[in-house]
Amino acid sequence: MSERWPQVQPRPFGTRQTEPWQGVPDNETGALTTVDFILAGSERVTVRVCEVIAFSTGFSFECICQTDDRALDHMALVRNREYFEGRRPDRTFRIGLQLPNGIRMTSLDGHASPLPQESLASGPRMKWIWSSGGHYLWWVYPLPAPGLVTFACEWPAADIPFSTAEVESAAIIEAARESVRLW
């Protein structure tokens, strides 16, 4: 390779997590919960939260924006870039949750003021893992305390007002106990 390009060493595509906030732990199976609900809906789109999988260090959840509107599908695909680069905040689908201790995390946090290093280590965090079209996978660290976890979303361009749904964290905490530690 020409020296004009960065001389990088190949590495495995998947690399081991070094910190629990970074994502799903490598050494656990996780356990599926029965949490599955429609968070919000309009005549143009339905927002569903499902595939909530609990681990000892946190949980992942999937958010699906189901629509047959191609414009909305595109907005969901480009995610937050519309908001920050296009200066069209109404187009941005945003989702967040509030833990029982009152701490809030949102899909826009990554664009907020840089988090201090100590916050990175201590959490809590809601970290985007991947998305495909209107499907998003999020990692939440750490496990919530007993109480209500409030999910919230808003998407003005899709006629979705600020909408919330509450879930008893017990469903997640109990499932986490079923996650098998492998190695």
Place this chain on the structure above:
Amino acid sequence: MIRVRGGELIRGQELAPPVALNRLVAAGERAAIFVLGAHFFTRQVAISAAVCWRDEDMARGSGLLKSAFLPPKTDRPIRLELKLPDARVIEMPDPISEFRPGHGLRVHVAWSFEPPIPSGTLRIECEWRDARLQPAVLEIDGDPLIAAMSVARPAWPAAGAPDQ
């Protein structure tokens, strides 16, 4: 093309809480296969599982998916079969999640079949030679799945909702 959590798997018009199964099928020193649960869709039932591995170099890029799922069945290093009580066999599940940083050293897969769910015992048979995972069998009682399927409700209660 590998579909990532999409296509037919999520296009159902019914909504029912998944049945959490959370059962270990096989675990070795280098890999494990764990059944997560059953999911219900209009024209599909899906049983999902996590395939986990220990070493970073056991899969590169989408290498695990390609090597495990795409070769002819006689050459597959992973065998993941679902056998239904009515003798139907789903030989390989579909990958439904992407293997990428933050998602752990794992992929999620799902066996899909058309309802109804036959009464009786479902069998999941697994083997992963390269990971020294010996043949293993997990049996699942199908009756709780049948009961859960019966409580499915429309995901689009409002008239004029998106038509999938």
